[in-house]
Amino acid sequence: MGNDESNADPNSETKSGGSMHRTQNQTQDPSEAVSHLQTKSSLCDADGLKDSLRTDVHSDTEDGHLKCPAGLILKQRYQVVSTLGAGASGKVMECVDGQKGERVAVKVVKKSDTLCAAALSEVSVLQEINSLDDDNRFACVRMLDWFQHEGHVCIVMELLGPSTFDFLRQNHFLPFSLQQIRLVAFQIFRAISFLHRNNLTHTDLKPENILLVGSEKTQTGPSCFNVKVVDFGSATFDHQHHETLVSTRHYRAPEVILGLGWNQSCDVWSLGCVLMEYYLGRTLFPSHDSKEHLAMMEKVLGPIPSGLLQRTRNQQFVKNQQLNWDELSSSNEFIRKHCQPLTTYMRTNSEEEQQLFDLLSCMLEYDVSRRITVEEAVWHRFFSPLRKLKQT
Known part of the structure; x- marks a missing residue:
């Protein structure tokens, strides 16, 4: 699940009692649902659901999560097996599709105007991806179905394995080999290049949103490194409004921090941070706030160009056309260490x-105009061994 400032660890949820709760919901066009959400601001709130959707207040936890005990049946079709993960925006359940007899992942979003709108936007994006990539050539998760259950948007997707962050953690943060990085990066770059060619920016690329296709948890050989990109809740088309703040902090591009606007190249910066995390086994920029984050960038990449600093509206970042940073601060000790x-x-x-x-x-690269594109990155000589392999 996408989360701006923290990584949500999977956690299990249990509930006593074995009765199955059945309900039926009709699938609708997500654009119609978004329009309805805009006209009824309380669509996804518990108090407002009586206007549009049936509500069972006893089915939700205090923080708005849907209670999903094993055995719960959603849409008279998907039977809950277990909780795969949970975050601030909802949870992901492993379910059995009663019609096809297959295991799937169902993302159940919390009740909230903002989260409901983001989920419906994700549905639209995933429908577009399915349509543009009907041969499933690119490493983006496939949506299989979606519906609403008691005010919760539920997105049914193919069942994948652990995230690359979980894989690192399960292997005690042992860095990836160069071969593993090459295999994973090539798949991700092709997927993001596909998105960018179709005028879409992911905006939240991080190890948690890159999942292994298989369920292997301890295998370290490169054969298990087929991956897919997930979580399109923040994905933005070029023609859509661009939120000022995007990306999880550690993977946030400098132009976003400085409030200079952003485009598809913010995905490239995030992927650079992701590859370094694979290489190091830890986050490249373990920052706690924006100014410290910029200071870390300067330590790793050199001074931020004065032209960028001069353009920022947040003048607390700037002093004498340079980053306003106290070299004697305790935070600077942390930066020197990490x-x-x-x-x-x-x-x-x-x-x-x-x-x-x-x-x-x-x-x-600080300068967006000089930063490599994902399309160019796919043809970088680092990936030559994979291209040669495909030609044989």
Whole structure:
């Protein structure tokens, strides 16, 4: 589940009693639902559901999550098996599709105007992705169905394995090998390039939103590294309104922090941070606030161009056309301990490591006009072994 500032760990939910709760909801056009949401601001609130959807106040927890005990049946079709994960916006359940006899993942969104609207937007995006990629060539999660259950938007998707963040954690944050990084990155880059060609920016790329296709939890060989990108709740088309703040903090591009506006290249910056996290086994920028985050960038990548700083409306970031940062602060001690110039992270001086870090330096470029595109990144020489393999 997408979350701006924190990583939500999966956690199980249990409830006594084995009775099955059955309800029937008709699938509707998400654009119609969004329009209805705009005209009825309380559509997804418990108090307002009586205007449009049947409500059972006893089916929700105090914080708005739907209670999903094992055995609960949704849409008279999907029987809950277990909770796969939970976050601030909802939870993901493993269910059995009673019609097809297959296991699926059902994302159950909390009751909230904002979250409901984001979920309906995600439905529209996933429908578009399914339509544009009907051969399933690109590594984006497939939506199988969607419906509303007692005011909760529910999105049915293919069942995938653990996220790459969970994979790192389960392997005690052992860094990925270069071969693993190459395999994962090539799939992600092709998927995001597909999105960008179709005028869509993901805006929340991070290890938690990149899932293994298989369910292997401890396998470290590269054969298990087929992945898919998930969580399109914040995805934005080029023609749509661009929110000022996007991306989870650690993967947020400098132009977003400085409030300079953003475009598809913010995904490229996020992916650069993701690849470094795979390489290091830890977050590249373990920041706690925006100014500290910018100071970390300078430690790793060098000074932020004065032209960018001059354009920001947040002048607390700027002093004498430079980043306003106290080198004697306790936070600076933290930065010195956890951040160092990019190339000094290289484990060896091998040609393939040089290729990887050349790619990373092109992705972690302050100037949006000079930052590499995902389409260009796919053709970087770091991926030459995979292209040669496809030709044989």
